[in-house]
Amino acid sequence: MQKPTNKRKETAIKRKKREEGLTYIEVLVTMVIFGVALIALLSCFLHGFNVLSRMRRTVIATQSIQKELELIRNMPFNDILTLDSSFTNESLSLLESSSGAVNIEDSLGDDIKKLTVSVLWSYRGKQMRKEVVTYITRKGINRK
Numbered sequence: 001m002q003k004p005t006n007k008r009k010e011t012a013i014k015r016k017k018r019e020e021g022l023t024y025i026e027v028l029v030t031m032v033i034f035g036v037a038l039i040a041l042l043s044c045f046l047h048g049f050n051v052l053s054r055m056r057r058t059v060i061a062t063q064s065i066q067k068e069l070e071l072i073r074n075m076p077f078n079d080i081l082t083l084d085s086s087f088t089n090e091s092l093s094l095l096e097s098s099s100g101a102v103n104i105e106d107s108l109g110d111d112i113k114k115l116t117v118s119v120l121w122s123y124r125g126k127q128m129r130k131e132v133v134t135y136i137t138r139k140g141i142n143r144k
Contacts, residue, residue: 054123057095061119061130064091064100068117069132072102077138080104081113095121104136112137 068087072080087100098121105114118131 054128057121057123057128058130060091060094061098061121061128062132064089064095064119065117065130065132067091068100068102069115069134072115072117072136077136080115080136087117092119092121095119097122107135 067089072083075083081104083102083104085102087102089100092098092100098119101116101118101120103116103118105116107114113136114133115136116131116133118129120127120129122128
């Protein structure tokens with residue numbers, strides 16, 4: 001009867017030794033899962049930084065357009081009709097290969113004109129554009 005007890009002890013000891021450590025396959029699978037998660041997280045961060053950079057440039061273009069619109073808003077109506085078709089300001093120098101454009105079109109008559117102010121710039125080899133359209137009248141911008 002002594003033998004079965006020893007055999008149980010031996011089996012329990014072998015089982016315990018087997019369960020104590022990790023096998024190479026378990027470590028490898030854990031490393032692969034961790035690597036995939038890390039790559040996914042890194043790609044999310046890179047995409048986020050790219051979006052932030054593009055949005056920063058769009059905000060700069062919008063600010064540049066707003067500055068130009070404020071200058072135009074303070075001009076008499078007849079002077080607005082003789083505006084140049086392009087503009088520059090210090091904000092445009094922050095954008096790569098940038099240019100500002102002003103376009104005035106006839107709208108519903110001689111007392112109202114459609115004003116389009118736009119900025120074009122290059123970002124990572126692509127042409128980007130931001131424009132704002134408003135109407136001007138002899139009484140002022142956006143007044144009927």
